[in-house]
Amino acid sequence: MTLLDDAPVADGAGDAATGMPEQPKRKVRGLTRPEWAEYAIALVAGISLALLLRTLLDWDDVMGSAIIAGIAFIGVHYLIVRERTSPDVALDKVVTTMMWTVGAVIVAMLLWMLSYVAVRGMKLLNWTFLTSDLSTTGSLEEGGGALHAIIGTAEQVAIATIVVVPVAVLTAVYLHELKGRLAGLIRFVVDSLSGVPSIVAGLLIFTVWPGYAGIKASAALAILTLPIVTRASEEILRTVPDSLREASLALGAPQWKVVLRVVLPTARTGLATATILGVARMAGETAPALYTAFGSASVNLNPLNGAQSSLPLFVWDLIRVPDQRQNDRAWAGALVLVVIVLVLFATARWLSARADKKLGRR
Amino acid sequence: MSTHLDHDQQHRTNESVALAPQHLGPAAQGASSLTATDVSCWFGSRQVLERCSLSMEPGKVTALIGPSGCGKSTFLRTLNRMHEVVPGAKIAGTVELDGQDIYGEDLGVTEVRMAIGMVFQKPNPFPSMSIRDNVLAGLKLSGKSAGDKDTVVEESLRRAGLWNEVKDRLHDGGMSLSGGQQQRLCIARSLAVHPRVLLMDEPCSALDPISTRVVEETVIELAHQITIVIVTHNMQQAQRVSSQCAFFLVEEQKQPGRIVEAGDTATLFTNPKDQRTLDYVTGRFG
Amino acid sequence: MAVGDAVAVAARNVDPMSAISPQVPIRPSDRPSRGDRIFRGFTVGAAMLALVTVVVAILFLANEARPALSSTGLKNFFTSTIWNGFIGQFGILGVMVGTMIIATIAMIVAVPAALSMALFINEYAPRKVGRLLTSVVDLLAALPSLIFGMWGRDAFQQKLVPVARWLSDHLYAIPFFRLSAEDVVLVRSSFVVGVIVGIMVIPIITSISRDVMAQAPRDVCEAALGLGGTRWGMIRTVILPFGRSGIIGGILLAFGRALGETIAVALIIQLTFDINWHVLEAGGSSVAGLIAVRFGEATPLERSGLIAAGFALLVLTFTVNLIARRIVKRGQIK
Numbered sequence: 014m015t016l017l018d019d020a021p022v023a024d025g026a027g028d029a030a031t032g033m034p035e036q037p038k039r040k041v042r043g044l045t046r047p048e049w050a051e052y053a054i055a056l057v058a059g060i061s062l063a064l065l066l067r068t069l070l071d072w073d074d075v076m077g078s079a080i081i082a083g084i085a086f087i088g089v090h091y092l093i094v095r096e097r098t099s100p101d102v103a104l105d106k107v108v109t110t111m112m113w114t115v116g117a118v119i120v121a122m123l124l125w126m127l128s129y130v131a132v133r134g135m136k137l138l139n140w141t142f143l144t145s146d147l148s149t150t151g152s153l154e155e156g157g158g159a160l161h162a163i164i165g166t167a168e169q170v171a172i173a174t175i176v177v178v179p180v181a182v183l184t185a186v187y188l189h190e191l192k193g194r195l196a197g198l199i200r201f202v203v204d205s206l207s208g209v210p211s212i213v214a215g216l217l218i219f220t221v222w223p224g225y226a227g228i229k230a231s232a233a234l235a236i237l238t239l240p241i242v243t244r245a246s247e248e249i250l251r252t253v254p255d256s257l258r259e260a261s262l263a264l265g266a267p268q269w270k271v272v273l274r275v276v277l278p279t280a281r282t283g284l285a286t287a288t289i290l291g292v293a294r295m296a297g298e299t300a301p302a303l304y305t306a307f308g309s310a311s312v313n314l315n316p317l318n319g320a321q322s323s324l325p326l327f328v329w330d331l332i333r334v335p336d337q338r339q340n341d342r343a344w345a346g347a348l349v350l351v352v353i354v355l356v357l358f359a360t361a362r363w364l365s366a367r368a369d370k371k372l373g374r375r
Numbered sequence: 376m377s378t379h380l381d382h383d384q385q386h387r388t389n390e391s392v393a394l395a396p397q398h399l400g401p402a403a404q405g406a407s408s409l410t411a412t413d414v415s416c417w418f419g420s421r422q423v424l425e426r427c428s429l430s431m432e433p434g435k436v437t438a439l440i441g442p443s444g445c446g447k448s449t450f451l452r453t454l455n456r457m458h459e460v461v462p463g464a465k466i467a468g469t470v471e472l473d474g475q476d477i478y479g480e481d482l483g484v485t486e487v488r489m490a491i492g493m494v495f496q497k498p499n500p501f502p503s504m505s506i507r508d509n510v511l512a513g514l515k516l517s518g519k520s521a522g523d524k525d526t527v528v529e530e531s532l533r534r535a536g537l538w539n540e541v542k543d544r545l546h547d548g549g550m551s552l553s554g555g556q557q558q559r560l561c562i563a564r565s566l567a568v569h570p571r572v573l574l575m576d577e578p579c580s581a582l583d584p585i586s587t588r589v590v591e592e593t594v595i596e597l598a599h600q601i602t603i604v605i606v607t608h609n610m611q612q613a614q615r616v617s618s619q620c621a622f623f624l625v626e627e628q629k630q631p632g633r634i635v636e637a638g639d640t641a642t643l644f645t646n647p648k649d650q651r652t653l654d655y656v657t658g659r660f661g
Numbered sequence: 662m663a664v665g666d667a668v669a670v671a672a673r674n675v676d677p678m679s680a681i682s683p684q685v686p687i688r689p690s691d692r693p694s695r696g697d698r699i700f701r702g703f704t705v706g707a708a709m710l711a712l713v714t715v716v717v718a719i720l721f722l723a724n725e726a727r728p729a730l731s732s733t734g735l736k737n738f739f740t741s742t743i744w745n746g747f748i749g750q751f752g753i754l755g756v757m758v759g760t761m762i763i764a765t766i767a768m769i770v771a772v773p774a775a776l777s778m779a780l781f782i783n784e785y786a787p788r789k790v791g792r793l794l795t796s797v798v799d800l801l802a803a804l805p806s807l808i809f810g811m812w813g814r815d816a817f818q819q820k821l822v823p824v825a826r827w828l829s830d831h832l833y834a835i836p837f838f839r840l841s842a843e844d845v846v847l848v849r850s851s852f853v854v855g856v857i858v859g860i861m862v863i864p865i866i867t868s869i870s871r872d873v874m875a876q877a878p879r880d881v882c883e884a885a886l887g888l889g890g891t892r893w894g895m896i897r898t899v900i901l902p903f904g905r906s907g908i909i910g911g912i913l914l915a916f917g918r919a920l921g922e923t924i925a926v927a928l929i930i931q932l933t934f935d936i937n938w939h940v941l942e943a944g945g946s947s948v949a950g951l952i953a954v955r956f957g958e959a960t961p962l963e964r965s966g967l968i969a970a971g972f973a974l975l976v977l978t979f980t981v982n983l984i985a986r987r988i989v990k991r992g993q994i995k
Contacts (some may be wrong), residue, residue, distance in 0.1 A: 046766055086386065105891035177694050208978040208983070209921070210978075216722060261501075264489070264565065275512075347807070483694065
């Protein structure tokens with residue numbers, strides 16, 4: 014993977030450095046002419062077989078025909094490639110086709126899901142939706158919005174992040190930098206925690222700390238994300254080369270300064286990325302908030318006391334009632350949620366891409 | 376919290392200065408002698424060095440040569456207590472800096488490493504810091520007060536022979552330099568804390584020939600000011616830069632490495648006492 | 662002067678055969694500075710604090726489950742499918758089996774898809790396509806399960822009806838695919854939920870198996886290609902055997918996640934307490950979904966029952982997860 018990745022980059026750099034006119038690059042991974050022909054023949058055969066069956070048997074199922082065409086394509090392709098080369102090569106071709114198909118299907122699913130949310134959500138998403146709550150708006154009235162839910166999500170996620178990130182990073186430092194005596198035990202508990210189902214995280218907080226408040230949802234979210242962020246941080250600390258630790262120690266630094274001044278600053282982009290992804294995860298979690306924050310219809314600014322809504326709770330409550338307008342509100346809330354997650358995701362991507370470039374890792 | 380601990384570090388340093396004023400105090404700058412006596416090393420239960428003794432003269436360059444895996448890097452790392460960074464690493468024998476045992480009770484490991492700097496095989500500037508901050512990193516990390524920082528930066532970079540190349544871009548990232556420049560930046564970083572001995576572990580093995588030449592010139596230049604111990608695979612390099620030389624060898628597989636012969640570089644290369652040394656320096660094996 | 666030099670650096674190497682007492686290796690001791698001790702205490706404290714809190718919470722949870730367990734009896738709790746808050750009977754057999762059914766269907770969907778994605782990205786895809794797919798998979802992992810559930814309920818499950826119909830028409834040899842009657846509803850079923858949860862856990866398997874498969878020794882891979890082998894041949898002979906334990910571990914992790922999936926399940930499934938082996942028909946069960954839907958309006962005793970069920974689920978996912986981590990770790994050391 015690395016080898017193939019690096020090759021084209023190195024070529025380009027070489028050309029630029031010598032100042033020579035750029036040489037045309039040879040394509041090394043493209044298809045040869047017979048291969049093109051094979052694909053074309055198989056494609057034609059597959060489609061015509063499907064069309065033939067369609068007219069002969071009088072089908073009108075488009076999906077079914079497409080699947081028949083696909084299977085026929087793979088079969089015919091296998092046979093003609095085997096004829097020209099060998100069964101091994103033909104099998105390789107079949108596998109390649111299937112992998113392309115799976116990739117395309119997954120991309121299509123994702124696009125379908127995102128566009129579906131966008132279309133359903135756009136119906137009610139407007140400025141009013143973002144700036145009003147549902148305290149006076151019932152299912153019969155127009156207007157109303159998710160302000161209370163947005164505020165709730167912001168507060169709950171912020172509190173959980175403030176707790177989780179330092180604890181997770183310190184735990185990762187203990188596990189990877191100090192390698193203390195308790196490391197085995199702590200790693201065991203972190204591993205098992207990463208299997209806690211989200212609804213159980215909510216139940217844990219409910220039993221220990223009954224009653225409804227935003228901060229209790231934060232606690233449940235923290236239980237859920239702590240192992241994720243700890244694990245991610247440990248992975249990131251692992252990418253900091255040991256030579257930097259040695260260089261710092263050789264300069265006469267005590268270990269705590271090595272960690273705080275060299276290791277963590279070197280890893281900071283990675284840690285920021287992990288944090289952002291953790292925030293995105295928390296923003297979308299419904300189950301931990303169900304019986305901790307509980308949800309409400311009006312703005313509750315105080316996360317320490319009283320039921321508080323959050324975006325997922327808002328959506329969850331309104332999508333389950335048999336009422337078109339409430340459902341539309343739920344979809345608008347879902348769109349807001351998806352946009353938040355997408356923005357966070359894109360930020361994390363951008364950060365890590367920039368860091369890779371800066372360190373020359375590309 | 377940070378400042379508080381900085382003070383703590385400061386305090387510790389001063390304490391040890393009081394214990395051994397003539398050895399590690401800031402007044403006693405310049406070159407020092409380093410003497411290893413009967414140093415043996417283990418990784419876990421595997422012994423890798425057996426009773427190596429060597430004295431490294433002040434203001435001279437001592438080269439450690441020998442085939443791969445003969446323990447010369449390990450020996451180098453015992454000289455500023457980097458050996459023990461590896462879990463399970465053990466040691467016996469003494470190493471004295473101007474007569475004071477660096478493994479003794481009086482000295483903390485951080486003070487030892489401040490007095491005896493180290494440059495590694497691969498250049499390893501801190502990627503999160505600028506060129507300037509890289510030079511100052513040692514001072515920040517060890518909690519030493521810097522005086523005028525700009526002076527320290529310029530002086531260290533000049534001594535490492537890098538000043539003219541980077542003086543206009545001190546705030547660029549340390550990783551923006553070429554490999555050879557990065558290595559000289561690492562040398563400057565080590566020099567900024569005013570060590571009295573500088574250990575170099577094959578500093579040129581990751582560099583191209585031109586960068587190698589520049590680093591060698593830097594080493595020769597520095598030898599007037601501090602004691603240098605350099606591990607090298609390259610026998611031409613040993614002859615070019617060092618005035619003293621020690622030859623390490625593992626005689627049989629799984630045996631610990633030993634010093635076969637040590638002495639004046641010219642003598643060692645032209646007229647060695649030991650047949651094995653002669654074989655090695657003339658390229659008959661290794 | 663020259664003589665002096667030579668003497669000074671002369672090797673003082675002692676013949677090991679001579680009768681000196683053997684050296685004793687020591688580990689050089691260095692009392693950590695106060696800063697280091699404080700720092701160490703701080704990190705240990707942070708790590709332990711979080712852990713102790715969670716362990717205490719789990720003990721609380723176990724305690725809260727006691728009323729329901731004593732009213733049901735431990736044996737009935739595990740072996741009965743009767744769930745009735747009024748008579749204080751809480752049997753989790755039905756919901757547990759239902760949870761397993763959903764998770765198993767999810768695996769049947771996710772494993773082939775996730776593994777082909779992993780191989781495709783690592784070995785087959787052109788650079789740009791590979792990058793795109795990496796982002797797509799990561800994004801699938803980042804999207805909330807609520808969104809999957811809503812999309813599954815309102816859009817996707819209708820498209821699965823013909824598939825379910827086809828399976829019941831053509832594969833009725835397999836008992837699970839039989840229908841109990843001609844006119845049953847084919848939505849809100851374990852099958853639909855399983856497929857959606859399967860899509861949700863694809864990223865878990867893909868990312869873990871990609872990591873292990875990328876560690877396969879490159880030189881051996883190249884040797885396989887250099888002998889004129891195809892890429893698929895190389896994958897079969899080098900990469901898959903090398904990555905086996907990582908792949909199995911990843912699948913188990915995804916299985917654990919599928920067992921605990923709550924919101925998407927609760928949104929789509931029509932909740933039952935019996936075991937419904939007709940996976941294509943409406944009606945199925947899930948512990949997590951049950952808790953999410955019922956806990957709000959439950960009596961205190963039923964809450965205790967739900968907590969007991971949650972505790973049982975927790976123990977199950979813990980076990981699956983720990984086994985999975987062990988297997989993944991074993992794969993990485995190799």
